[in-house]
Amino acid sequence: MSVRTGKDRTAPLTFSDQELFDLAAAWVALSLAFAILMTPISTTYVDVGRLLTMAALSFVTVGVAFLLHELAHKVVAVRYGQVAEFRADYGMLFVALMSALVGFLFAAPGAVYHSGRVSERENAMIALAGPLTNHGLAALFLPLSLLPGIFGVVGQMGVWINLFLAAFNMLPFGPLDGKSVWNWNKVVFAVVFVPTVAVAGYVVLFVGPF
Template sequence: MSVQTGRQSEPELSFSDKELLDLALAWITLSVAFALMLAPIHRGATMGSFILMVGLSFVTVGVAFLLHELAHKVVAIEHGQIAEFRADYQMLFMAIMSALIGFLFAAPGAVYHRGRITKRENAMISLAGPITNLLLALLFLPLMIFPNLLGTIGQMGVWINLFLAAFNMIPFGPLDGKSIYNWNKGVFALVFIPSILLAGYVVLFVGLF
């Protein structure tokens, strides 16, 4: 997710201590939330399966989330923006709470960027995140042919990246899809529809893990 603000300064690729802390907190919280949804220890899953799922989520969700946000940041900087990730602590809390009831609302924060920018450039910054997730899904795909843990990582990596791509393309509020939809509905449909269909196919016909 990316959000434009008003101030302008000289752009550079750097990370503040606050940004690194927020990225780490969001990474850990999302990993736990996905684990609660996929191996609900509060509904009878064993401690071992829950801990394993936390580890798997940390690898798959962590890569998906981190590279999604870094893609926003890098593209924003390329367009002359000052860009920094900020976690939304209320939404992180909601992610945990929603996972406890079996539904995950994953909006852990956003890359906030500022500076003069066109509608197209803003859409390109937003598009970078979901496109990164779709590419990551392709990278995880070959791992699915392997048995046991490696295959599980591949399957989870594919599903989580497709889920994040589809979710972030929803044209609502601060999600990436809104600025893309407002800029070019054709490009929006070209990314959103395949993301939804592929994510649905994996859930219905392949399975989550």
């Protein structure tokens, strides 16, 4: 997710200590949320072994999906002469963990905030960079998903998580990436959004993460 602000400056691709801390915090919280979502939990029973396994696998797959999604926003924003930094939304990280407990993940861990003069098209390109990166990652994980054992599980989770993140972020609401694309060009939005949601919906509902 990316959010445009109003300042006009230019800077190289660098990372502040606060940005690195926020990226790490969001990485850990999202990994735990996905692990909780994929582990049977009730008021009387928690499969601790499965929860730990899913947490470890999610740390790898969610970590790659989330970090590269946000880095794509940042790289493209800097390419357009923006100052760009990721900031975690700790309230929404808490919501992600709580929603996972009831069987649905609302994943809005934060955003890359960028400042400077950009056109509506350039702002849309910055927004599109994240979901399109998830599409590319899903394609890279796909061959791995065909392998047996743990590598196959990692591949299947990688495909599932990346398609989920791409579809969620393309929703045309609030600060989500889809809103910037919708505001710029509704045809481009439809070309990306429709197949993204269709494929993600099929994988989430009928294939599953593992």
